[in-house]
Structure formats: C-alpha cells, structure tokens
Amino acid sequence: MRELEYPFDGEELLKKSKKMKRALLEERTDFLEKRIAVLGGSTTHDIIRILELFLLEQGIRPVFYESEYAQYWQDVMFDNPALLEFAPDLIFIHTSNRNVTGYPSLSDSEERVEELLAKQYEHFRMMWEKIAETYHCPVIQNNFEYPFYRLLGNQEAVCRQGRIHFLNGLNEKFYQYARAHENFYIHDINYLSASYGLEKWADPLYWHMYKYACSMQAIPAFAHSLSKVVKAIFGKNKKALVLDLDNTLWGGVVGDDGPENLEIGQETPMGQVYAEFQGYVKAQKEIGVMLAVNSKNEYDNAIAGLNHPEGTIRPEDFVAIKANWEPKSSNMDAIAKELNILPDSLVFVDDNPAEREIVRAQSPGVTAPEIGAPEQYIRVLDRSGFFEVTNLSEDDRKRSDMYRANQERSRQQERFADYHEYLLSLEMEGTIRPFEAVYMARIAQLTNKSNQFNLTTRRYTQSDIEGFAAHQGYITRYGKLTDKFGDNGVVSVVIGRVGKMEDVAVYRQGERPDSGTDGDVLHLELWLMSCRVLKRDMEYAMMDSMVKACMERGIGTIIGYYYPTAKNAMVKEFYREMGFEKQEETDNSVTIWRFPIPADYKEKNTVIRVAEERMEKNL
Amino acid sequence: MSREEVFGKLNEVFRDVFDDETITVTDATTADDIEEWDSLEHINLLAAVEQEFGMKFNMGQVVSMKNVGEMADIILAQIG
Numbered sequence A: 001m002r003e004l005e006y007p008f009d010g011e012e013l014l015k016k017s018k019k020m021k022r023a024l025l026e027e028r029t030d031f032l033e034k035r036i037a038v039l040g041g042s043t044t045h046d047i048i049r050i051l052e053l054f055l056l057e058q059g060i061r062p063v064f065y066e067s068e069y070a071q072y073w074q075d076v077m078f079d080n081p082a083l084l085e086f087a088p089d090l091i092f093i094h095t096s097n098r099n100v101t102g103y104p105s106l107s108d109s110e111e112r113v114e115e116l117l118a119k120q121y122e123h124f125r126m127m128w129e130k131i132a133e134t135y136h137c138p139v140i141q142n143n144f145e146y147p148f149y150r151l152l153g154n155q156e157a158v159c160r161q162g163r164i165h166f167l168n169g170l171n172e173k174f175y176q177y178a179r180a181h182e183n184f185y186i187h188d189i190n191y192l193s194a195s196y197g198l199e200k201w202a203d204p205l206y207w208h209m210y211k212y213a214c215s216m217q218a219i220p221a222f223a224h225s226l227s228k229v230v231k232a233i234f235g236k237n238k239k240a241l242v243l244d245l246d247n248t249l250w251g252g253v254v255g256d257d258g259p260e261n262l263e264i265g266q267e268t269p270m271g272q273v274y275a276e277f278q279g280y281v282k283a284q285k286e287i288g289v290m291l292a293v294n295s296k297n298e299y300d301n302a303i304a305g306l307n308h309p310e311g312t313i314r315p316e317d318f319v320a321i322k323a324n325w326e327p328k329s330s331n332m333d334a335i336a337k338e339l340n341i342l343p344d345s346l347v348f349v350d351d352n353p354a355e356r357e358i359v360r361a362q363s364p365g366v367t368a369p370e371i372g373a374p375e376q377y378i379r380v381l382d383r384s385g386f387f388e389v390t391n392l393s394e395d396d397r398k399r400s401d402m403y404r405a406n407q408e409r410s411r412q413q414e415r416f417a418d419y420h421e422y423l424l425s426l427e428m429e430g431t432i433r434p435f436e437a438v439y440m441a442r443i444a445q446l447t448n449k450s451n452q453f454n455l456t457t458r459r460y461t462q463s464d465i466e467g468f469a470a471h472q473g474y475i476t477r478y479g480k481l482t483d484k485f486g487d488n489g490v491v492s493v494v495i496g497r498v499g500k501m502e503d504v505a506v507y508r509q510g511e512r513p514d515s516g517t518d519g520d521v522l523h524l525e526l527w528l529m530s531c532r533v534l535k536r537d538m539e540y541a542m543m544d545s546m547v548k549a550c551m552e553r554g555i556g557t558i559i560g561y562y563y564p565t566a567k568n569a570m571v572k573e574f575y576r577e578m579g580f581e582k583q584e585e586t587d588n589s590v591t592i593w594r595f596p597i598p599a600d601y602k603e604k605n606t607v608i609r610v611a612e613e614r615m616e617k618n619l
Numbered sequence B: 001m002s003r004e005e006v007f008g009k010l011n012e013v014f015r016d017v018f019d020d021e022t023i024t025v026t027d028a029t030t031a032d033d034i035e036e037w038d039s040l041e042h043i044n045l046l047a048a049v050e051q052e053f054g055m056k057f058n059m060g061q062v063v064s065m066k067n068v069g070e071m072a073d074i075i076l077a078q079i080g
Helices: A010-027 A045-057 A073-079 A081-086 A112-133 A163-180 A191-197 A205-211 A214-231 A270-286 A299-306 A328-338 A354-364 A374-386 A396-413 A419-425 A437-449 A462-472 A502-509 A538-552 B001-016 B040-054 B059-064 B069-080
Strands: A032-040 A060-066 A089-094 A139-142 A184-187 A240-243 A292-298 A319-326 A347-349 A429-433 A474-485 A486-499 A523-529 A557-562 A582-585 A591-597 A609-611
Touching: A010 A045, A010 B001, A010 B040, A032 A045, A032 A073, A045 A060, A045 A214, A045 A582, A060 A081, A060 A089, A060 A462, A073 A112, A073 A292, A089 A112, A089 A214, A112 A139, A112 A163, A112 B059, A139 A214, A163 A184, A184 A214, A191 A214, A205 B059, A214 B040, A240 A270, A240 A328, A270 A292, A292 A328, A292 A396, A292 A523, A299 A319, A319 A328, A328 A347, A328 A354, A347 A374, A347 A538, A396 A486, A429 A538, A437 A462, A437 A486, A437 A523, A462 A474, A486 A538, A502 A523, A502 A591, A523 A538, A538 A557, A538 A582, B001 B040, B001 B069, B040 B069
Parallel strands: A032 A060, A032 A089, A089 A139, A139 A184, A240 A292, A240 A347, A292 A319, A429 A609, A523 A557
Antiparallel strands: A429 A474, A474 A486, A486 A523, A557 A591, A582 A591
16 A cells, blocks of 8 residues: 555554555455564554554554553563463564663762663563563564753763763663574664654653653654564565666666766766665665666666666676566566566666556556655665565575576576486585574574465464474474575475374364374474475475484374465475375365375485585584 | 634544544534544544644643534634
8 A cells, every 4th residue: 555655644644544454454365464462661552553554564464462551561570361362473562761760860970870771771681581481472672762851961972870871871782682682673763763853753742641652743653663673573574676777776868878978976966876876775785685677778788887887786786687678567577587586575666657657557566665856765765674674694695696596507407408417417415404593583584485385374483483393293394405506595494293193184274283292193284495496306305304204203194284375376286296195175275185104215306415414514 | 714614624634533424523522422532542633633734732722622612712723
C-alpha cells in the first residue's frame, strides 16, 4: 500500500488507521503470523495501532500482548502466566529517558556517577537475562533519546553529572550488551528523535497528559522505524537493488550526451550529488545487497557510463546488467529469475515516475519508492530500510561474489556436453553436520527466507533452532557447499523428529505433535535449500546424510510432508525424486510420502565430496 | 471560518477517526454518545482535529473541554 511507503503522511495514518487496516487485511491472505509482546515504560496503545499497519504492509500479521501501563519490568521479573501462555515470538521493550530513575546530581563524585550508571544498567540487564532464560525469543530494546532540556546547556554532555553524559554512558552499555548477545537488537530512538526533531518529538504535553514517551505526531515515524527491525528479524528484508542509469546513477543521457559529458564527479554540484549516491549504492554490497541494472540503453553505452573515471561504481559491482529496449517490467522479471529470487525481494530505483508506475503495475511485488530529486535519493532509500541490518554475517558480505561465481558456473556449464561431467568438474565439497553454534543464526535466517525450495515453510527463530539442536528426539542437518568458484555458505537445512507412525495424523493437519520422541519413524518437519545451489545434487547428499543418521539410530522409515504455498510448487514432486512413495493427498493438497530405508541403501550423491567432520578452515 | 463550516470539518474528522460514516456531531455531543470514543481514542481525535485546523490545544483546554461545542469555540477563537 503506497500510503505506508516512505515518505508517508503520518497524520493521515493516525487519522485513518482503522480503514487502512481493513484494506490491508483484504489485500492478501499469505500473512506470516507473529506474536509480539510490547512491554512499555509509557503508553503503547498508539504505537501498537500504527506498528500493526506497517507490519501488515510487510506481510506480517501481528498478534499483540500489551503490558499494563509502565509495567515492562514487573511483567518480566515476576511470575507472569499470561505472558508465558502468550508465548511471544518477539519482545519489544519500549522505554525512554522518562524511565531513567536515578540521574546524578551536580554534587555527586565521579565514583558516585559510575555507581548510578551501573545500577541503572543492571536494572535493564537483569530483565534481559530473565527474558533470555524464560522466553527464548528475540528482544528489541529502545536506547535512550536525549532529554528536551539541559540544565548545563552546552556542558550537559561534557560534565560527568550531566544527563546527556549519563544517557550516552547508558546507551554505550546497551550497545556492548547487543554486540555480545545474538538475539538482542537495539532500536535506535536516539538517532530517530534527532532525525525527526527532538523539539517536536519530546512534547511535554503528551507526557504529562497521556504518559506518551513521544508526541502523537512522532508515532508513525517511530512505528515505521521499529517495523523495519521487526521485519528484518523475521526475514522480510529485500535482497536486491535494481537501478536505472540515466539521471539515476549519473546526470544526463549517456546515449545522447556521450559518456564524457555525463554529470558525475566533483566538477559540478549535481555531479557531486551523483558521486555521493554512487558511493552509497556501492556500499550496499558490503551489507549483502545485490546490485543490478535495468536501463533503456545500448548495452555498450551503459558499460561506458559505468566505467566513467569519476564514478565509483563499476560494471563488475552488478550481478546482472539489463541495458536494452525491452519494457523495464520484463527486465525486472528476468533479473528475478536470474538471481533465483522472487520479485518481492527487489527494489527498483528510477528517476522516471512513469517507469516506476509501469514496473509496479506489471511486476507485482517489486517495490519502486518515490525517490524524489537526486539530492534526496540517499535519504529516501536509507529511511525506507529495505535492507535493515540486524547482524552482519559473513554470508551477507560475500553474497554478490557468490552470485558472480554462479554466473561463471553457468558459462562453464555450456561447455560440457554431459551434466554429470560438468558437476564433477565443479570439484564440489560439502559439509553436512548436525546444527552447530556458529551457524544457528544463518540456519534461522534460512528458515525465514526460503520460500521456493521449502517443503513445509515452517519459520523458526534462532532459539527454536537451538532447541532442536539440543533435543535428543530430533535429527538435524545443515549443509554447506564449496566449489572451485567459491564458498556458497550454508545452503540447506533438514529437521526430522523421531516418533511413531500415528504422528502422521498430526502432521497431516500442518501441526507438530507434542507426544514423546521414541519410535522408529522419522518425520521430516523441515527440508529447505537455497535456490542458488539448485541442480547441484546437494539434496541427494542431504538425503544420504539423513538416511545414515536414521540407520545408526535404528529408524526404519522416513516420512516426508509437502505443504503447498503460493511459492513452493517447484518441490511438489521432490520426495518422489528422492525415492519416496506417495501415501496420500489431503483435501488441502498436502501430500505425505514414505521412504522405507532398505538395508542396502545406496548413496544417491556421486558428485559432492562430503566431509562429516567439520573442516578446520570453518572453525 | 463560520461555526457551521467548523462543524462540517469536525464531522469529517470524527468519521475518519472512528471509521463510521454515520456520525454527525452537535454542540452537545460528548464521549458518551460515540461508542468507540474512549480516553485513548480521545488523544488520537484531538491530534486529528489539530491537524485539520492547523492549530494546537494547550493542556488547560484539553483538561477543561466538555463537549464538541466547546471544542468548536476553542478552534474558532484560535483560527479566527
């Protein structure tokens, strides 16, 4: 819904939220349902109301638990059957500088100030530890915004007794905790309130009349910012930035003006704006965003423009370059297909409103922000938070390299007559092992991001994944794949639960049994693979590993389930290819497959060298 | 702006905020007359009225306002 895309009209959202919620619920049905506990140090009613809109827009349908007014700490620290029963997927702690209880006074010594700081921090740390112990779910915590008045004026941040100095110290302690704890995320309201304008943010009327930490008018900006963190945690980030060229990455039209006459570089103000934008775009690669070009141009002209000596971006920074005279929407579809991602993972940046409109209409799912004038491009993209960073994994930084390696592979493929021979030539090495601590974040990320090659589309948090790893009744495997072109990282995840044949009745309904885990049947609760390793026989290697684990535990039968979604048709017959037999198909098109393990099971994978021991270099 | 015009705009704001096209407010309308008008929606309503008329209520006015008629008086006094 366009009204919810940055830049949005916050006051309209506040006024018409009910009508908009209705419209959002009618727009689609494939929502991801998430249970979110909002524990506030101030009134949270309107935050929840507007947050819901932004989450629905991202395809997440939230169910909320709201603490009583200012009970955030008590709700966690004391027995709370209601919250336990609610079983949150995420806890958001909405505190602000109004919740700081022990500021230093001017007569306090340095030691006393330190003591107060430690005490205030401890209040929060205890609560976070308790949450981790009790609820095992991700936590989002506000940092502290600056107060709206300063007794010491410009010295407020300098003097140890000043409140700004105190809040900065507290924030730093929060950041240290966030760096050391994987499931803990800071919502940076200090930056947000500065960006919004502290004066408009901290309207004392709203605190004293209604106990709001910020003014009503600031709530849409607040909820939007928070929704970015939430959707990133639940795997709803975009993946690729697709850019037009003329008047988007440089000023002028390369085909008409010639590459030497483009506005880019330090010579003119407009040239500087485009140079800064190119730098911003190029830096996106570092956070795992893939870049592509979609431009109406002769290919050679596009390349000449991208090689402009004053520009920072180069043709090799892009994983796909579509410079031709096709409609941009067809190019968009081609890019999605080439990168093996869905159109709703693409963000399209084009200075031309007509092109944006065509792409929106013809390539459903693609986001094409109202990007404004060139000097606004960075702000609009940055505030939109399409690629919100939660934790920077090694895989994120290398993603573009991996896709380029993929393209190398396809070029090679054409030179081999026999596909098997080609696969052998890739010199693939796999690591297939039970879930291990270093990969928990990536495994959880995959369960939230994989849509196409995903048999059951179950979404898990990192704590769920850690739970399966620790549980004796589960057989878990992650698969990593390396070849002569590069490391693909963790690309496949399989989770099986040991049980009895009767458990099929529960799985048939799409549920998971809560009965015991003894028996001689393995139910495959999850099988997914990243599409970047399609047709590499990795699925056979995973199957071999699961079968071997079953045989070691005396399990005789494996049952596979296929739950259809709008996106996973490609694996409808997957279990048949793996040698399973179809047992039944339900009214909801769920299919159930059976694989009795033969005593003389023959390994299916013949092309990947699999190491069962973790390779030294991965440690 | 005439008092009548103020009421016309107020009707629109009330309809948007409470998502109910049948609402028509009068001088005597209070929170008791509109089912969804509770203390939390009241905050949202005041913010929407402020936006519509480009003015701000101060705390004293918020505290003492008794009905929609008084609301209209304050608006008229501020925007002239």
